[in-house]
Structures are given as structure tokens and as C-alpha cells.
Amino acid sequence: MRQSPLASQGWCRIRLKHLATLDAGGTPSVDESAFWADGDEGTPWVTIADMTREPRLKSTERRLTAAGLRAARLPVGSAGTLLFAMYASLGTMAVLETRAAWNQAILGVTPRVGVDPGFLRYSLEHARGGLKHLARSNTQDNLNQSQVANLQLVAPDGVLQHRIADFLDRECERIGMLVQAVEGMRGQARAVARALFDEHTAGRPRIRVRHVITAIEQGWSPQCDDREPDPQEWGVLKLGCVNAGKFTYQAKALAAGLKPRPNHTVVEGDVLVSRANTRNLVGSCAIVTSDVRPRTIYSDLLYRLIPDERKCIPEFLAAALGAPSARSQIEALAVGSAGSMPKLAQGAIKQLAIPNIEPQQQRETLQSLEVELRPFAELRHEAEQLRAALVEYRNALITEAVTGKLDVTRLSDQQLDESALASMEGGRPEVLST
Numbered sequence: 107m108r109q110s111p112l113a114s115q116g117w118c119r120i121r122l123k124h125l126a127t128l129d130a131g132g133t134p135s136v137d138e139s140a141f142w143a144d145g146d147e148g149t150p151w152v153t154i155a156d157m158t159r160e161p162r163l164k165s166t167e168r169r170l171t172a173a174g175l176r177a178a179r180l181p182v183g184s185a186g187t188l189l190f191a192m193y194a195s196l197g198t199m200a201v202l203e204t205r206a207a208w209n210q211a212i213l214g215v216t217p218r219v220g221v222d223p224g225f226l227r228y229s230l231e232h233a234r235g236g237l238k239h240l241a242r243s244n245t246q247d248n249l250n251q252s253q254v255a256n257l258q259l260v261a262p263d264g265v266l267q268h269r270i271a272d273f274l275d276r277e278c279e280r281i282g283m284l285v286q287a288v289e290g291m292r293g294q295a296r297a298v299a300r301a302l303f304d305e306h307t308a309g310r311p312r313i314r315v316r317h318v319i320t321a322i323e324q325g326w327s328p329q330c331d332d333r334e335p336d337p338q339e340w341g342v343l344k345l346g347c348v349n350a351g352k353f354t355y356q357a358k359a360l361a362a363g364l365k366p367r368p369n370h371t372v373v374e375g376d377v378l379v380s381r382a383n384t385r386n387l388v389g390s391c392a393i394v395t396s397d398v399r400p401r402t403i404y405s406d407l408l409y410r411l412i413p414d415e416r417k418c419i420p421e422f423l424a425a426a427l428g429a430p431s432a433r434s435q436i437e438a439l440a441v442g443s444a445g446s447m448p449k450l451a452q453g454a455i456k457q458l459a460i461p462n463i464e465p466q467q468q469r470e471t472l473q474s475l476e477v478e479l480r481p482f483a484e485l486r487h488e489a490e491q492l493r494a495a496l497v498e499y500r501n502a503l504i505t506e507a508v509t510g511k512l513d514v515t516r517l518s519d520q521q522l523d524e525s526a527l528a529s530m531e532g533g534r535p536e537v538l539s540t
Contacts, residue, residue, distance in 0.1 A: 117261065118261065119259070120259055121258060122215075122230075122254065122256070122257040122259060124218070125218060125226055125259065126218055126221065127218065128216075128251060129183070129214040130181075130210060131152070131181065131207060131210055132209060133209045134174040134180075135177070138177070140174070141171055141177055142169070142170060142171065142174060144169075149171075149205065149207055150166040150169055150205070152166050152202075152208040153208075153332075154191050154211050155345070157198050157199070157200040159384075162201050162203050163200050163201070163203055165447075166206065180208075181207065182205060183208070185203050185204055186201065187201070187202045187206075187215070188214070188216075188230075190212065191211060192212065192213060192250065192254060193211035193248045193331070193332035193333060194332035194334070196234065196248075197230065197234030213254055222268045222271045224268075224274070224275060225271040225508065228270070228504050228507070229261065229508045230257075231501075231504055232504050232505045233257055235505075237249065260509055260510060262510065274503070278504075281503075282500075284496055288493045288496065289489075289493065291485070292486050292489040295489070300429055301429075301430055303426070303475060304429050307426075307461035310461040310462060311462045313459065313461075313462035314459055315427075315459075316456035316457070317417070318413060318414055319423075322409050322411050322412070322452050322455060323370075323410045323412070325343075325409070326404075328342065329364060330342050330359060331359040331361055333358065334358070337399065338401075339401065341360060342358050342360060342403055342405050343355075343405055343408060345405065348380050348391060349387055351424070351428040352392055353378070353395045353397065353398070355397045355402075360403075370403035370404055371402065372394050372398055374396050375393060376393070376394040376404075376420075377410065377411040378404060378408050378409065378411075379410075380407060382449040382450070383407075388437075388447070389436035389455075391427040393424045409455065411423065416465070418460075419468050419469065422465075422468035423460070425472065426460035427458065427460070432459075432460060436454075439458075
């Protein structure tokens, strides 16, 4: 089934700039308050952080006034505009679902007449794999507009572009449903695991968080480069580092010339809580692990809680704040207007009620939980392996389709179902190996 239709079906090599127009964004002065809108006013302004949080963008963390747009001479894209990241998360893409501007790390991509938007999006997704070698240096994984504009793609005529895009839409949706089912399995395992904490502490008296901590500190968000810091550089933790109750090292490099604030440095064992996020993630809490690098500070979208260990050990506090009983309180106390991220005030965190037991009992509870949670941890690991296999299969399917190696007009649903199953079982899909 593997063919070379590049010549026989009108495929040709072509640069991105001949398939689409590209518009770079920008950033008005951050010190000019007249450029930045409050609340839901103004025009959404997209950063790579917004794109990684929401691939179909309806809202952004910050907005610009008309004066801000004029000062930076920013293009404003309409709903449907494809955004492409040139810095850090190279090739990350998002589609606008509202009118918005974007910063200098992002290009707006508008297909030219006769170019199928879906085919172009899938072609760029395939191209992501080869972007690293185009980066300008070893310390900044960045591209410039000219490099992106001159990306070499292959494309057939418009009719076949449309057929390939329709095929990939359909098959990626089917794969997405499988991934969603696997994610659901992981989520159920996580939910059951968290519920065990409430079962172990049911009937115990409650105490407000303010009585078991000595301080709650908000971080600092200086200007950063949209890249991961080098080992010797200072970095600022991203908001997603505490999602799902597990610490994951994610950081951006502190901009050159800025003086760090060592008092905001995080170390292993710190308790971090997200101050703002989506409704289901705001208030996410995790213990900083040994994965954290030296010279890492936490942003102002995170709080650091300092427990009074005579009353509450850090691990118990983090577990308590991730339990369903605490999540229901957090989601009720988080506030935010439509289109903006819900936020959690320090006073709201202090008000949360958690089980009131002695530190020794806390340790015993956590030890018992650890034993009971092992099967759930194994289930989540297996689910993650399935998810990874499906994502790999999806990427391979896109590559084969947009490079002309796969004739999408000759594949049956049965072949595709068997290929997806083979991928989940760790084999090589027949469709992609013949």
C-alpha cells in the first residue's frame, strides 16, 4: 500500500510561504497601563502559555486595549486563524475561536486561496518533528519568521488536499475517542485513589488550613524567555507544574539582565498550590520533588504553603488539598468572570477545612494509603502506555498521509481499526508498514 504518488497525483515540494500568509505578533510596553485591559475588556492577546493550555483558544490570560494594539501595530486574527509557535514549544499550534492578537513568539497562519486549511494544519503538525535542527542556537530553541516561511512541505492539488484533510479529521477523531477512553480510565483510577483519602479520614474532626500553616507566600512573575532554562540559568516555574496533584518540572528561562529573587527559590518538599487556572485545576496542589533544578523560582500564579509541622506534615497537607472533600470547597471559593481564569485568594485557601489528626496519625494514614494505591498506580501506568501508543500511531498516520506515502482513497475502516489495535498492542500497524 506504500506508494510514491508525488509525481503521478500532482504532488510537489513547496515552501510554506507559497501556501499561506504569515503574520508575526508583538508585545506593547508592559509598563504602560493604558495598553492593557482589565477583566473581559479589550482584545485577547495570545502567548505560548495560552496555546499550550488550550489548543482551541476562547480566552487568554491577558487582554490589550485599542491603544495597545496600535502601539505595537499588531495584526488581529479572526476565528479560525491558525497560530504557530516559533519559540520554546516549537511548532505548537492553536486555532482561534475568537478575535485575538498574539505576541512575537507566534505567527498567524492564513491559507492562500485554493489551499485546504485542514491539510495545511496537518502538514505543519508533521513538520514539527524536523524543527529542532533549524533552531538558531543551542541555548534558545527559537525560529524566526523567515525560517518558518521557508519550511519545505509537499502538497497535492486542492481536491486531494481536501480528501486527505477529511480522512485525517475522521481518523484522528476516532483515535481521539480511544485516547479519551484511556484518559477516562486514568481519570477514574485517579478519582478513586483520591477518594480513598476521604474514606481513611471520614468522621475525623476538621480544622481550617490557616491553623496548620505558618505562612502562605505568592510567587513572582518576571519577564521570561519562551524556552526552558539551561542548567546554570534561573528559571520560573510554569503554572502546569502542579496539575493533577503531581509535581512536574516545567519552567521558562528568566530574561537576560533581570535580577532573580532568591527568596522565591523552590526546593524539594515545598508545598505549591495554583492560584489561577481552569475551574477543575485551580487550587491544584503538589509537593516539589527532587526533579526541581537549582535556581528555580515560582511564579505569581502559584502559592507556597509553609505548614507548621507540629500540626501538619507537608505530604498530608498536599494529599488533603487534592481530596474530593477539599476540591469541592476550592471550586466553590474560586472566583472569576466569564472568559477569565478562576482565581483562588489566600483567604480562601486559609478557609479550607481538612482532617484534624496528629502528625503521627497523618504518617500512618499516608502509609496505609500508599499500599492501597499501588494497583491504581499500575493501572495509570498501563493507561499511559496505551495513550502514548495511540499518539504515536496518530502522528505516523498524519506523516504518511501528508507526504503522499499513504493513498487515503484505498483504505477500509477495517484496516484502520486493525492498525489502531496493533498500535495499542505494541505492534507495527500493517497500514503503515506495507
